[in-house]
Amino acid sequence: MSIRLSNGSEIPIEMHKVRIVQKVRLAPARERFRAIEEAGYNTFLLRTRDIFLDMLTDSGTNAMTDNQQAAMMQADDAYAGSESFYKLADAVKEIFGYQYLLPAHQGRAAEHLLAKTFVKPGHIVPMNYHFTTTKAHFDLAGGKVLELYTDEALNTQSSVPFKGNMDLDRLRAAIEKAGPENVSFVRMEATTNLIGGQPFSLENLRAIKKMIEPMGIFLVVDGSLISENAYFIRQREPGYEKASIRDIIGEIMSIADLCYLSGRKSCSVRGGMIATNRKDLYEAIRPWLPVYEGFFTYGGMSSKEIEAMAVGIREMTELEVAGASADAIKYFVGLLESKGIPVVTPPGGLAGHVDAMRFIPHVPQSEYPAGALAAAVYLTSGIRGMERGSVSMDRDAEGNDVPSDLELVRLAVPRRVFTMSHFQYAADRLKWLYDHRTMVGGLRFIEEPPVLRFFAGRMEAIGGWGEKLAEAFEKEFGADC
Numbered sequence: 336m337s338i339r340l341s342n343g344s345e346i347p348i349e350m351h352k353v354r355i356v357q358k359v360r361l362a363p364a365r366e367r368f369r370a371i372e373e374a375g376y377n378t379f380l381l382r383t384r385d386i387f388l389d390m391l392t393d394s395g396t397n398a399m400t401d402n403q404q405a406a407m408m409q410a411d412d413a414y415a416g417s418e419s420f421y422k423l424a425d426a427v428k429e430i431f432g433y434q435y436l437l438p439a440h441q442g443r444a445a446e447h448l449l450a451k452t453f454v455k456p457g458h459i460v461p462m463n464y465h466f467t468t469t470k471a472h473f474d475l476a477g478g479k480v481l482e483l484y485t486d487e488a489l490n491t492q493s494s495v496p497f498k499g500n501m502d503l504d505r506l507r508a509a510i511e512k513a514g515p516e517n518v519s520f521v522r523m524e525a526t527t528n529l530i531g532g533q534p535f536s537l538e539n540l541r542a543i544k545k546m547i548e549p550m551g552i553f554l555v556v557d558g559s560l561i562s563e564n565a566y567f568i569r570q571r572e573p574g575y576e577k578a579s580i581r582d583i584i585g586e587i588m589s590i591a592d593l594c595y596l597s598g599r600k601s602c603s604v605r606g607g608m609i610a611t612n613r614k615d616l617y618e619a620i621r622p623w624l625p626v627y628e629g630f631f632t633y634g635g636m637s638s639k640e641i642e643a644m645a646v647g648i649r650e651m652t653e654l655e656v657a658g659a660s661a662d663a664i665k666y667f668v669g670l671l672e673s674k675g676i677p678v679v680t681p682p683g684g685l686a687g688h689v690d691a692m693r694f695i696p697h698v699p700q701s702e703y704p705a706g707a708l709a710a711a712v713y714l715t716s717g718i719r720g721m722e723r724g725s726v727s728m729d730r731d732a733e734g735n736d737v738p739s740d741l742e743l744v745r746l747a748v749p750r751r752v753f754t755m756s757h758f759q760y761a762a763d764r765l766k767w768l769y770d771h772r773t774m775v776g777g778l779r780f781i782e783e784p785p786v787l788r789f790f791a792g793r794m795e796a797i798g799g800w801g802e803k804l805a806e807a808f809e810k811e812f813g814a815d816c
Contacts, residue, residue: 336655337662347662350655351751354401361387361717363815368714368805375793376710376778376801378719387717388757390746393660393685397603397750400650403643410638419641420632423608426645430581430652431588433610435617439628440635441607442559442597443468447627448609449555449595452620454478454519461509462522463501464488464530466557467727469522471787478519481509488530489740491679491690496571498533498681499526499564503542515550523591524557525564525684529723530741532560532664532683534567537575537586544590553592553616561587561594562601562651563684566658581652592616598640600685601657602647603750606636659750660685666755667748670762676769679743689765691724691742695775700725702777702797705742711775712744714801715808716764721745727789771807776800 338348362370362385374380378391389396411418424436439445446469454460456477462469465480473480483505487495501523510518521543526532544554565583569575575583588594593616598606611617621631628635636644650656661684668682677693689712691698691705698704705724712720724742731737746761768775782793796802809816 336658337665345666346755347659347666349751350659351400359387360384361816364714364805364809364812365814367717368802371710371713371801375782376706376796377789377791377793378709378713378721379790380793381713381719385717386713386719388753388761389719390686390748390761391719391721392745393600393747393749394597395599395605396747396752397600397660398752399603399643400646402650403604403646406642406646407639410642412638413632415630415632417632417638417641419638419645423641423645423648426648427608427610430584430648431594431610432585433588433594433612435611435614437609437617437620437624437631438634438636438641439595439607439609439624441599441605442557442595443472443607444628444635445595445597445607445609446472448620448623449520450476450478451623451627458517458519459509459513460519460522461501461506463499463524463535464527466524466528467787467789469524469557471729473519483509484527484530488527488533491531491677491688491693491741491743493680496534496567496681497536497539498530499524499535500539501535501543503539503546506543507546510547510550510552515552518547518550518552520553520555520593521547522555522557524559525587526560526567528560528685529727529739529743531679531688531743532563532685533681534564534571534684536572537568537583537590538572540587540590553613554590556587556591556594558587558594558596559600560684561596562657563661566654566661567684579652580654580657584652598644598647601651602644603651604640604643604647606640606644608634608644656750660748663753663758664748667746667758667761670758671765674762674766674769676762676765686745686747688723689720689744689746691744694744694769695772697773698775698777700738700742701736702779703794704777705739705744706794707775707778707796708742709744710778710796710801711768711804712746712765714805715768716761718746718761718764721747722789726792726794729786729788767808767811771804774800774804774807
């Protein structure tokens with residue numbers, strides 16, 4: 336939560352205390368240059384030992400609570416019929432209101448099961464925006480992802496509160512063109528990852544359901560960041576100012592026909608699941624679970640993770656937990672804005688996002704500006720962020736690059752991990768980089784996988800700008816910084 340100080344400013348206040356710490360190291364700029372060169376200018380391929388602040392992702396990196404850790408000690412390791420599973424099922428029924436549960440080892444495993452079961456060749460899958468693994472699974476199944484976002488969604492300088500909403504007119508037109516029988520389902524992502532963690536509103540979700548239900552199309556919610564989306568609804572949607580996070584989540588789930596999620600985010604534990612009240616959907620997916628994941632009562636998760644997820648589902652409904660990262664991100668984005676750094680506004684639910692096309696406009700999209708800026712941020716700060724731009728798009732069937740709608744550097748803010756001094760340091764180093772932004776050049780691939788290339792692809796700095804930037808930073812701050 337945030338509190339207002341006597342001078343009128345607002346800061347996030349941590350409603351927890353730190354009991355266990357993990358040591359980090361700030362490697363000198365020369366070491367960072369060698370590390371990013373070895374990683375092929377791909378921050379995914381950096382080693383933890385070379386990273387100061389790891390802001391690559393909020394997935395699986397949130398701090399777990401003492402209650403979650405304690406629950407892990409009570410795990411029932413039975414292969415079948417584990418009591419740990421039934422604790423998770425009880426939590427899902429209590430918070431989501433769903434009777435049927437299918438555990439999976441993480442969110443993309445749930446996506447695979449949905450693709451295997453419901454996405455057919457020639458089908459369309461309308462959504463508010465794609466996520467990388469979602470699109471990959473649905474494309475591989477022969478479907479076509481349609482991103483039916485609103486006009487304001489791609490405006491990185493905005494005050495629109497729900498940029499994750501779906502355009503209803505575009506949805507209606509897409510269904511009429513394809514025919515309802517050729518729509519696998521409609522997917523809504525809670526805080527759309529690739530456009531800055533932007534939420535959808537309950538008003539928009541209800542309108543979608545009202546439109547598609549008579550056509551026999553079901554509604555799927557990716558609830559990986561459902562807690563944060565509910566927090567934004569409470570903050571931004573009229574009529575929900577006094578609503579509890581639990582009630583808002585319950586209302587979202589009452590509208591959706593099925594929810595799947597990665598537990599690595601809102602639940603703060605590694606794992607995933609699919610849940611629904613529709614027996615027909617459950618029974619269609621269920622046979623594939625032991626084929627691709629594991630038995631019905633563990634689904635690829637360890638029993639310890641299942642126990643911790645059951646606790647995490649309940650804890651994510653607490654106001655101070657739901658707002659932990661959202662309020663920290665708001666503070667961080669405010670710091671960056673105050674220094675003139677181009678960021679996505681309003682602040683979203685998983686990270687502070689830097690707009691690379693406004694930061695380094697001299698680097699064309701064909702040279703991957705978001706990837707270049709992510710590497711430059713690491714070089715000048717030791718902070719590992721993540722490219723969310725054209726590197727995260729795979730090539731088309733003819734082998735051509737597909738330019739991304741946005742070129743963003745995602746600086747993720749895991750729950751209860753960083754302090755305000757970390758954000759202040761990050762903002763300071765990004766300001767230095769912004770003042771020296773003309774030194775940043777483009778990238779080109781030297782190793783490129785055929786799918787999800789952002790995970791393992793390697794690049795090089797065109798013109799050797801990486802070494803020159805490291806030298807300039809070292810000259811100003813010294814060899815030890």
